[in-house]
Amino acid sequence: MRSAPIHNFRGNTAIVLVRSPEIGARIKDRCDRLGVKSHVRSTDLDSDTAAIADILVIDIDTADDAMLPWPRGAAPVPVIGLIGSESPGRLAWALAQEIDAFLPVAGLGNLFSAMVIAHEIFARKADRAARDAEQARRRGGRLDVIRAVLSLMQDGRDEALALKQLRAMAMVEQISLEEAAVKLLHDRGLAGGKRA
Numbered sequence: 001m002r003s004a005p006i007h008n009f010r011g012n013t014a015i016v017l018v019r020s021p022e023i024g025a026r027i028k029d030r031c032d033r034l035g036v037k038s039h040v041r042s043t044d045l046d047s048d049t050a051a052i053a054d055i056l057v058i059d060i061d062t063a064d065d066a067m068l069p070w071p072r073g074a075a076p077v078p079v080i081g082l083i084g085s086e087s088p089g090r091l092a093w094a095l096a097q098e099i100d101a102f103l104p105v106a107g108l109g110n111l112f113s114a115m116v117i118a119h120e121i122f123a124r125k126a127d128r129a130a131r132d133a134e135q136a137r138r139r140g141g142r143l144d145v146i147r148a149v150l151s152l153m154q155d156g157r158d159e160a161l162a163l164k165q166l167r168a169m170a171m172v173e174q175i176s177l178e179e180a181a182v183k184l185l186h187d188r189g190l191a192g193g194k195r196a
Helices: 021-034 047-051 088-096 105-153 159-173 177-187
Strands: 013-017 037-041 055-059 079-083 101-104
Touching: 013 021, 021 037, 021 105, 055 105, 079 088, 079 105, 101 105, 105 159, 105 177, 159 177
Parallel strands: 013 037, 013 055, 055 079, 079 101
Antiparallel strands: none
């Protein structure tokens, strides 16, 4: 279970990608008040700078994919999109980038709220991706479970007893049923089985 949303960003680092010096200065001032170190840039974000970021604030009116050193929608940190013009094309770009929270340029005083929302949405996306990866791994392991049960049945067990034995093996080893199947297949020298 994930912990409660973050409400203190003191000591975090924000990278601010904005071409307007005036807006950049206002965001920097707001970050200072929150105890957040900020680096305002008007150019593309390089990998070294991105590596120090805890959060990214980006002006979606002037941003494009080439500004970011990761594939579309794969930001490694929470991202806040600054909204100025509200043009459909710019909003579509921001949605394709899977921006975590939006902050109108006219409402920069709400940066803290946008940070809380961005961190929470980012954490939920990471949780969902981890769950999806685990489900895909388990779906991929179903064939190994069937093969392991069939292998145990060759020793004279029926399906229920073979599956029960495989489950017992998983419990004793404290591994998943799919991992137990892979281990059994490996131990029996059957092709496709790998050490769990």
